[in-house]
Amino acid sequence: MRATAGDGAGLWGKRAARPAPLASAARAGTVSAVTSASTLSVPEPGPATARRLLVWYDRHKRAMPWRATSGRTEPYKVWLSEVMLQQTTVAAVGPYFERFTARWPTVEALAGADDAAVMEAWAGLGYYARARNLLKCARAVAEAGGRFPATEAELRALPGIGAYTAAAVAAIAFDEPAPVVDGNVERVVARLVALERPPKAEMARVRGLVEAMVPEGRPGDFAQAMMDLGATICTPRNPLCALCPLNADCRAAAAGNPLDYPRKMPKKARAAWFGTVYAPFRPDGAALFRVRPAKGLLGAMPELFGTPWAPVAPDPAPHAPFAAPWRAAGAISHGFTHAELTLDVMKAEVAAGTEAPAGAYWRLPEEAGLPTLMAKAVRRALAADD
Ligand code: SF4
Structure with a gap:
């Protein structure tokens, strides 16, 4: 009125x-x-x-x-x-x-x-x-x-x-x-x-x-x-x-x-998701990325290889891009609207000529147009040796 x-x-x-x-x-x-x-x-x-x-x-x-x-x-x-x-x-x-x-x-x-x-x-x-x-x-x-x-x-x-x-x-x-x-x-x-x-x-x-x-x-x-x-x-x-x-x-x-004021809505508990990502680096600093599916969270954005995100952490081994001397680099967390995601980060240094698996590509992280979540994961991996 x-x-x-x-x-x-x-x-x-x-x-x-x-x-x-x-x-x-x-x-x-x-x-x-x-x-x-x-x-x-x-x-x-x-x-x-x-x-x-x-x-x-x-x-x-x-x-x-x-x-x-x-x-x-x-x-x-x-x-x-x-x-x-x-x-x-x-x-x-x-x-x-x-x-x-x-x-x-x-x-x-x-x-x-x-x-x-x-x-x-x-x-x-x-x-x-x-x-x-x-x-x-x-x-x-x-x-x-x-x-x-x-x-x-x-x-x-x-x-x-x-x-x-x-x-x-x-x-x-x-x-x-x-x-x-x-x-x-x-x-x-x-x-x-x-x-x-x-x-x-x-x-x-x-x-x-x-x-x-x-x-x-x-x-x-x-x-x-x-x-x-x-x-x-x-x-x-x-x-x-x-x-x-x-x-x-x-x-x-x-x-x-x-x-x-304003009065608050009762809070809904956010889901907790877990997963693992793999950050391999070549000697020139390039890391390995692939593109996420067009639909869904972070659709069509670049990402590191890794597991699906799930309420119970999936077994990471089958989701590594290739065999390498992987070591744990810590974990990051990231809040989505309905869920809090915790990702374990694995890193490895690999040889200059390491081939990217089909559909993946090597790119310097700062040139990869990474969404915040993946930029955090890469930073975590890079900081692990500091
Ligand atoms: S509108 Fe907001 S800032 Fe203005 S008097 Fe009311 S409570 Fe105070």
Whole structure:
């Protein structure tokens, strides 16, 4: 439900007696729920909340490589940055974004790229299915004439574009009043209304609350302002309520317990997987790699030879690439979304002329475009002799 302009400053002005912000105490983790947040007479956020936010945004918006300094950001850059930012920090994405747009400045250029070149350029960003979907989507857009569709619904129909990315591109690149809800926005909204259940369990309500705030004329700026507020002011562990432009609109701040929100989902135990990898090195420093199957975790990325990953460590011997004086080089661990993987690393020095098995190849590790997991394994192997 969209709020009307009538729930603006007049209503907010009624709350003269609300308590002062308790950010410093909340920061120190000493504040308990001094007042029941849900019973405070702080109205739900609406267009006036958005107006206050935009005043703040016009002064404090973050400079980002993909953000236009004036006017709208082009759809290609919004889409590319949003895909890269899923599960990854702004700081980590910046250099990748710069490299991608220097090499493939348009969606058509990206659509014409070699799969292997894109996967290599993506190496280190993780979640490699996103890189494969990135290419599928670029090719679908290029085939349709090279222009991204302008509505959330049409964007959603493209390969690899989920609800969040469709809303973000529609709002930021085309100013469609789509509710853009990422983790930052979930946290801000949960605190504004003192949401008593985890945002993921209340997504329809969260989206409705955001929709009610989206201002006429500046949906894209509003979406980015909410993200910026969540990233810089309403942070997970250190909300700066005293500096927040939405302090007067916030039930959690009024109750003095912003750190109690958002409520947490009960944690699921992550699976534990085990395996072994083999890192043979030639005298010139090259190591032996093969390419993983296109589907599944780290699909189509280079890897060391090794066992499958399983809840019980598989027998490694049958999975060595060849007979060699293998010795243990320690273990590494790596977290996937649903599992924690521990890999034993075996290493060996082999002769310069050692043949690669069928389908495998020798490559200097720094030139191999390794995903983080395999780069860790190689580093572990190299460090073993230090
Ligand atoms: S929205 Fe603002 S006032 Fe409310 S908890 Fe976050 S930082 Fe504090």
